[in-house]
Structure formats: structure tokens, C-alpha cells
Amino acid sequence: MNNLNLAPLYPEVFLVIAASAILLIDMFLSDAKRNLTYMMSLAALVIAGILTWTDFSSGATVYTFRNMFVSDPMSNLLKLFCYLAVGLTFVYSRQYGSLRNMTNNGIGGEFYVMSLFALVGQMVMVSANNFLAIYLGLELMSLSTYALVALRRDHTASTEAAMKYFILGAMASGFLLYGISMLYGATGSLDLSEVARVTASGTANHTVLVFGIVFVVAGIAFKLGAAPFHMWVPDVYQGSPTSVTLILGGAPKLAVFGMAMRLLVEGMWSLAIDWQQMLTVLAVVSMAVGNITAIAQTNLKRMLAYSTISQMGFMLLGMLSGVYAGGDASAAANAYSSSMFYSITYVITTLGSFGLIMLLSRAGFEAENIDDFKGLNQRSPWFAAMMLIMMLSLAGVPPMVGFYSKLAVLQSVLATGKLWLSIVAVMFSLVGAYYYLRVIKVMYFDEAVDKTKIHASADMRVALSLNGVAVLVLGLLPGPLMAACVTAIVRTLAS
Structure with missing residues (x-):
């Protein structure tokens, strides 16, 4: 292992340089030229994606920085979908922001720059092989998202959401850091490989280890938005601008899934019997x-926030199933890969759902209530079909990808x-189907109250259409993505 090899860090280094350059260039741009920032941000994601794809296609596992950082198939696959998620968010957000003249309300080039810095934090999280590196990536992501939620300074709901998110996020970071400190005290190392060796040997104090795991799991649960650490999710999702909600x-x-796999x-x-119960x-x-x-929500963003909580619970089923598999390496790999597949497909579906919310929003109007989707089929049959696909996928109805991802987890x-x-x-899942089907009912069977023509830029129309088609195609042909997840997990665990 070459600890001076910087090649595995090329995507992260490039994105840091690109985000810094975009920030400097954006300072000299007028609002009318803000599209340049948008184009540069997308170009940075494409180049970073090419660098990561090169590492992923090689299938190699490379450690660097004294084993603090690792580039392996799991981390590279997660990074590729992180780029996709952020890129689609930029595409969906451009029209949403311009219609509100959001650059005059504090959201301009800094939205793109802080999103890119948050992305760098996520990349570090999934590649970290050391407690300090994990925490560094987590805080880089968290501090960037705190600022993003608070960008709309003149909006009471956004300010309140930012305050709640910051306070609860600081508590969660404290939990995680305290748990890490206890694990370090018990094992004498911050390196995950060494921690695994010491815990497997049985020489560490088991009571201290269990207390450390409790705090670490609490921190992970908060970042995932899993109950009972979910208090921030509904308020922050609803109070944030929809573009920021999609960033969150x-x-x-995906990054928190990668962090959970590492930790x-x-x-x-060797302590799985303890954390699998949690x-x-x-x-x-x-x-x-x-x-x-x-079920009780009338605000669509708030409903999707509670949906996220339930979906994260489903994702955790795959992770704990790998533990139950015990010494069966094949069954464990299938369980973890199903959880990874679930995370990826959930994110893809969420992108489309919030993208359609931004599409229907216009200047001075947020289409965030379920009633705002009344009669959408009369206004635009195509976009109504896209929202139909998203809702059916989240509900787990065949042939959408949500059905296969739920099936894979249940099989594990x-x-x-x-x-x-x-x-x-x-x-x-049957209970959850009700509130997803309610949105479909409103779109297809209720009379349209708002008959304003839907305006969408060409890039947003193409992106939303491809997003919806991808959810359907991945449901019909899930094999390639599932195979990639299985291969990534097997090779990562083998290293």
C-alpha cells in the first residue's frame, strides 16, 4: 500500500479546486450571467465522474494517507450516484430559482458552491477508513447543508428550519464524536482495520465498546432521518426551498449508507450482535x-419527509439482515447489496418527485401541497405520468424499481x-401505499383548480423525462445495477 499515492484522491482534489474556482469566478458575475456558474458546476461533476469511473472500472482497492482513505468499488459506485443526484438537483433547481429571483434573496452562485463542498464531504465519508476522516467528511457535509437551509434569510420558515437543523445536527455530531472517543479509548486506535482486529480479539472492554456503539448508531440514525431521531426531517424538508430539500x-x-458500512x-x-439489535x-x-x-399530511414535502423516514427503515432491514446471516458470506453480501440497491433507487425516485414539485412551482407560488397537484393530468399528461411512476415506485408497486428494491430487501x-x-x-408498506395513491387520485380524478400553463426549460423536461423512464426501466431490468452493487460489496468486504 502506497501511502504517498494521490491517485485515489483525484476526484476529491479536483472538486475542491473546481468549487473554489467557481466561487471566485461567480463573485464577478452579474445575475444575468449566473448560467455560467450553473454550467461550470455541471462540468465539474462530469469531470469528477470520469475520474471516479476510471477508478471504478479498474475494480481495484487502493489505500492512501496511512490507510485513512480508501478507494474501492463500493465507494466509487456510491460517488457516481452522488454526482448524478447533485447534477439532477442543479438541473431541477435552475428554473425554480430563476422564477423566484432567488439570487436577490441570498441564493446565487453560493448554492452551487456549497452543494459541491457538501458533495466533497460525502465523498470523504464513503471513502474514509479512519474515525477522524469519517468525522471530517461528515462535518464538511453538515456545515454546508446548514448554510444551504438558511440561505433564504428573509423567509421565516427557512430560518426556523435552519435553526432546528443546526441545533439537532450539532447534537447528533456530538453523539457520534462521543461514541468514537469511547471506541478509541477501548481499542487504542482510530484506524477501522485496527479497531476491527482489536474488537475481534476480545481484549477490549466490552462494556465501553457497547456504549460507544450506542452513540455511533444514534449519530448514524440522525443523519439517515430514522425514528426516533427523525425530529428534524419534516420541518427541514418543508421549511427549506425545494431545491435545498432535494440536496438534503x-x-x-448514499453517503450515510457508506459511512454506516465503514463503521x-x-x-x-465482531460486535454485530450488539448493533444489529439497535x-x-x-x-x-x-x-x-x-x-x-x-397519512395525516396535506403538505406534499412534509408527506415525502415522513416517507423518507419509512424508506430509511426499510433500507436498515438490509443492513441488519447481513448481520443475521452470520458466517454465511454470500448471504451477508446479498443483504448489504440489497440495502445499497435500495438506497440508490430510493434517491433516484426522490429526485424525480421533488423535481416535479419544483416544475409546478412558479413565481410567488410553491406547489408543495397535495391539492396543488389536482388535475395535473388535464394540464400535462406526460408529467402526470412521471409523477405516477414516482409514487408507484415509492409505494413498491410493480413494475417500478421500488417494487424490486423492496423485494430484494425482503428476500434478504x-x-x-x-x-x-x-x-x-x-x-x-401496505399502510404507506395509501398516501402515495392519494396523490395519484388527486392528479387523475380531481378537477384542476390551477389551470396555469406549465413552463419547463428544455434541460428540465429532458432530465425529468429520463428520470421517470429510468425508474421504470430499472424496475423492468434491475439486473445490471444489482450486479454492480453485489460486485462492489463483495470486492469491498474481501479487501
């Missing part, structure tokens, strides 16, 4: 709270013999 609900979910699976596999409780409570509470749960957990998951 997209790529960070729990790679670093503390994940079981988090998964069940998240599905219960998310699905039941979402059944493979462990935990039939009761599968039944609970299916029952709560």
Missing part, C-alpha cells in the same frame, strides 16, 4: 412512525429466518 434528501443518504460492518463486525428497533420504529404519520430478511420482520415490513 438525495446524495447524503458498523468493516470496523465493528438497527432492528430503528427499522421497525421508522417504518411505523413514517408510514402512519404520513427471509433468508435469515426472520419471518416476523418481513411481515411487519409488508404490513407497513
